[in-house]
Amino acid sequence: METQEHMVEIGPLCEQVLVTLNLGVIVVDQSLRVLEWNDWMSRHSGIARDTALHRPVLELFPGLSGTRFEAAIQQALLLHQPAILTGSLNRNPLPLYANPANKHDRLHQAIQILPLRHSSEQHFCVIQVSDVSAAFEREAALRRQATLLNDSLQAQSRLMQELEQHNDLLDLQVRERTAQLEELARHLQDVTEAEKSQLARELHDELGSILTAARIDVSWSARKLGDSVPEIQDKLQRVLNNLSEAIQMKRRIIDGMRPTLLTQFGLVEALEFAAGEMADVNGWQLGLDLDAKAQHLPEDISLALFRVAQEALTNAAKYAQATRVDLLLQLDPDEIWFTVADNGVGMTEEARNTPRTHGILGMRQRIVARGGDFELVSVPGKGTRVEVRLPLAAGSGVAPTATPAPEH
Ligand SMILES: Nc1ncnc2c1ncn2[C@@H]1O[C@H](COP(=O)(O)OP(=O)(O)O)[C@@H](O)[C@H]1O
Ligand SMILES: [Mg+2]
Structure with a gap:
């Protein structure tokens, strides 16, 4: 008696549980007829419980004939094996929507198909559907972020590469300019040396002969004059000394300009x-x-x-x-x-x-x-x-x- 009383109470309780569940629950019998179709299913398929009950599930979802979904139900009924239909392999097989009136956003679904054995002859199958749209969205957002991150990393690495190339270019330019400057400096030094050499030759040939000729003439005049006019003799001696100094100075200048020693x-x-x-x-x-x-x-x-x-x-x-x-x-x-x-x-x-x-x-x-x-x-x-x-x-x-x- 006690057990019976208990069972009487559990029926309506189960119904209430089914209504409250945030899951889709369909129970089908061996001929795939719907025995249970909970509230969640009605809400998201747009098919009322009364319409669904006792109709073959493939009539309610004609698109599913011959699919993995049907095969999984048959497998549960005949072989008593459960199956899980994951999003990636069986992309949202049921036409379920957040709002069935507006068939834009099909729910992302995770479906479990479970065998239910009532007696040795009577076999049932429970189809349990959960909405994984939020997880799916999160995953999609993560994937988008990963792509963005990847893009920005690639952009950064491209930038680094460009920067390196730019640096290499600058390096090359600096080396080229340095080489040009060195070449210029060498050229200028060569030119300066050549000019000094030319000037030295002119100083030697022109100024040298003038000074030497002047010294010869002055010393001839000094000899001729003898001691007759001592003041002039003194002056001439000073001129001779100055000329000798000038000749020596000319020699020193030439030496500085063109290292005669070296040549x-x-x-x-x-x-x-x-x-x-x-x-x-x-x-x-x-x-x-x-x-x-x-x-x-x-x-x-x-x-x-x-x-x-x-x-x-x-x-x-x-x-x-x-x-x-x-x-x-x-x-x-x-x-x-x-x-x-x-x-x-x-x-x-x-x-x-x-x-x-x-x-x-x-x-x-x-x-x-x-x-x-x-x-x-x-x-x-x-x-x-x-x-x-x-x-x-x-x-x-x-x-x-x-x-x-x-x-x-
Ligand atoms: N042998 C040396 N001993 C000490 N100080 C030196 C010596 N050579 C160069 N210097 C220092 O380096 C400076 C630069 O030399 P330098 O380039 O030849 O220019 P400048 O001789 O025209 O001053 C000098 O002013 C001096 O202070
Ligand atoms: Mg110096």
């Missing part, structure tokens, strides 16, 4: 002479280690090295307060190493950071323009060293020096 005696002897003279004047102890093979270097290389030596020695004399200066010249088959080092006070921080150091810049330019390396190493209190490396074209180490300069 007459070659690099090694010119360096020995120039450094020796400076050492005498400044009281330096002089260390010379000059490779004799360097005597016959090409003219432009000899001149570049000689000019570097002149500037480095002049700087040592002007600023270093050194007691010792060393020159080292070493010739390898394909390069030259040249060093001028003093043991003086070294460069001050201020001097090192001064941008307008034309002497040092000039040395650097001469070397770099010929494809070499220039380095200035200076430690306060420990002296200054100019270091040069110049590449030699094959065979240039034995090339003869330039034609001898005219005498003056």
